[in-house]
Amino acid sequence: METASSKAALSPVFSAEPARARVMLWLLALLPLFGQTFHYISALAPLWALSKAFPVLSLPAAFRLAGYPRFPVTRQILISFAWLVLFPSFAAMFYFHEGFFTSITAQVKLLPLLYFFSFLALLLTLEPTLHELERSFIVAGVIVICALIVMAAIVPDSWYSGSYVVGQASFFTNDSRGHRIRMSMYFPIILLFFCYRRTFFERHLGYFFGVAVAFAVTLLIVKTRAMIIGIMGVLLINAFVWARPMARLGLLVCAPFALVGVFSAGYLATTFNLSSENGFDTRRISIQLASGFLGSDPLRWLFGVGTISPTSSDSLIDYFHHFFFLADITWLGIVFEYGVIGAAILLLFQLRGLLLYRRLRAKVEDDFLGALFDYLIYILVISFFYPPTLTPGETAVILAVFVYVWHAGNLNEDGDQAIPVHDADSRSDHAAHATP
Numbered sequence: 001m002e003t004a005s006s007k008a009a010l011s012p013v014f015s016a017e018p019a020r021a022r023v024m025l026w027l028l029a030l031l032p033l034f035g036q037t038f039h040y041i042s043a044l045a046p047l048w049a050l051s052k053a054f055p056v057l058s059l060p061a062a063f064r065l066a067g068y069p070r071f072p073v074t075r076q077i078l079i080s081f082a083w084l085v086l087f088p089s090f091a092a093m094f095y096f097h098e099g100f101f102t103s104i105t106a107q108v109k110l111l112p113l114l115y116f117f118s119f120l121a122l123l124l125t126l127e128p129t130l131h132e133l134e135r136s137f138i139v140a141g142v143i144v145i146c147a148l149i150v151m152a153a154i155v156p157d158s159w160y161s162g163s164y165v166v167g168q169a170s171f172f173t174n175d176s177r178g179h180r181i182r183m184s185m186y187f188p189i190i191l192l193f194f195c196y197r198r199t200f201f202e203r204h205l206g207y208f209f210g211v212a213v214a215f216a217v218t219l220l221i222v223k224t225r226a227m228i229i230g231i232m233g234v235l236l237i238n239a240f241v242w243a244r245p246m247a248r249l250g251l252l253v254c255a256p257f258a259l260v261g262v263f264s265a266g267y268l269a270t271t272f273n274l275s276s277e278n279g280f281d282t283r284r285i286s287i288q289l290a291s292g293f294l295g296s297d298p299l300r301w302l303f304g305v306g307t308i309s310p311t312s313s314d315s316l317i318d319y320f321h322h323f324f325f326l327a328d329i330t331w332l333g334i335v336f337e338y339g340v341i342g343a344a345i346l347l348l349f350q351l352r353g354l355l356l357y358r359r360l361r362a363k364v365e366d367d368f369l370g371a372l373f374d375y376l377i378y379i380l381v382i383s384f385f386y387p388p389t390l391t392p393g394e395t396a397v398i399l400a401v402f403v404y405v406w407h408a409g410n411l412n413e414d415g416d417q418a419i420p421v422h423d424a425d426s427r428s429d430h431a432a433h434a435t436p
Contacts, residue, residue, distance in 0.1 A: 013408035019132045027136035035186045036393045043171040055111035062117035092306030106309040112393030120400040134368035141191030180223040194371035226385035233381040290336045304339030356402040363411040372398045
């Protein structure tokens with residue numbers, strides 16, 4: 001139990017004072033861009049274009065970091081970014097006869113990795129408290145959920161497109177899953193994980209309602225099967241870790257039946273369907289083509305072969321004379337483009353976030369930081385369906401938050417601050433009673 005003197009000695013980042021309007025407005029205005037919310041919504045052309053350009057537009061903010069000692073993860077991100085950009089670009093010159101400056105444009109998708117620096121610089125400038133960071137992420141999640149509910153209620157059927165154009169995905173689509181809205185769920189899923197932690201440890205129906213609404217919106221409006229698998233995977237993992245031994249035994253018995261029940265109903269029943277209607281044939285042929293192109297050459301497997309830039313007159317579809325999208329074959333697609341070394345670099349990027357949280361958790365017990373950790377687990381779970389190269393900015397932002405809290409909280413290895421952050425909302429006291 002902390003004393004009054006220890007509370008007084010806490011860093012300002014752990015202040016429980018009401019959120020400042022100026023800080024909240026800045027965070028709410030910029031979080032959707034850093035979180036790549038509009039990155040694939042071409043229907044919102046101005047926001048889509050701004051999202052694509054924002055990694056470059058925001059990068060000068062990184063000069064703000066020059067006056068500080070080197071932060072954790074800095075070296076890893078710089079080396080990783082350089083490797084992932086340069087090696088595939090050189091490889092594409094040999095294997096696909098791309099010019100270097102043309103092939104390097106294929107790696108524009110990796111620019112959001114640099115959000116670690118620009119978002120960290122923003123945090124150091126605004127100096128938000130952990131409470132303000134938590135509130136901004138939660139409010140952003142609520143806004144996205146409310147927007148999806150309103151759109152699902154008022155958008156006419158004629159707006160939903162049943163056709164597919166190569167390289168484009170409509171915002172409102174109509175397929176075998178029915179009407180669905182393709183929306184980034186970064187903030188709503190973090191909100192869901194946050195509410196789940198509060199529900200589990202505080203037994204609060206209000207937080208359970210938050211879990212139910214966020215999950216229902218994902219299930220019934222967004223209808224992305226990988227998201228459902230990722231969410232349920234994280235919820236079950238956490239329930240198993242937090243439960244008492246006897247409850248864990250019950251989970252081991254009941255969880256398989258629950259999962260079979262969920263994935264046997266409605267459009268979720270097609271999740272593991274290997275029929276051509278589910279696109280499996282296209283993926284199977286893409287896997288065969290990719291594996292065949294890599295062949296038995298260890299250098300191709302180790303370093304990758306790059307890809308054809310979207311700015312080229314040719315494309316992988318033209319090259320292989322078949323629908324061929326590296327994102328469809330997930331980790332094999334990553335190995336194809338970046339090699340086994342590149343795949344390991346991307347995996348280590350996620351794992352470094354998990355290790356950062358473990359260091360933080362030894363000093364600070366907080367449900368919001370825990371929800372960010374859960375999202376990193378979620379990314380790893382769904383990486384078998386969606387490669388992490390699609391939205392690398394999501395992880396970069398989480399790493400920046402972890403590093404900022406570590407720095408602003410003066411949580412050095414020899415320090416003695418081990419604190420529940422919020423007196424009223426701390427989950428550490430509940431955890432002590434919930435687990436043996």
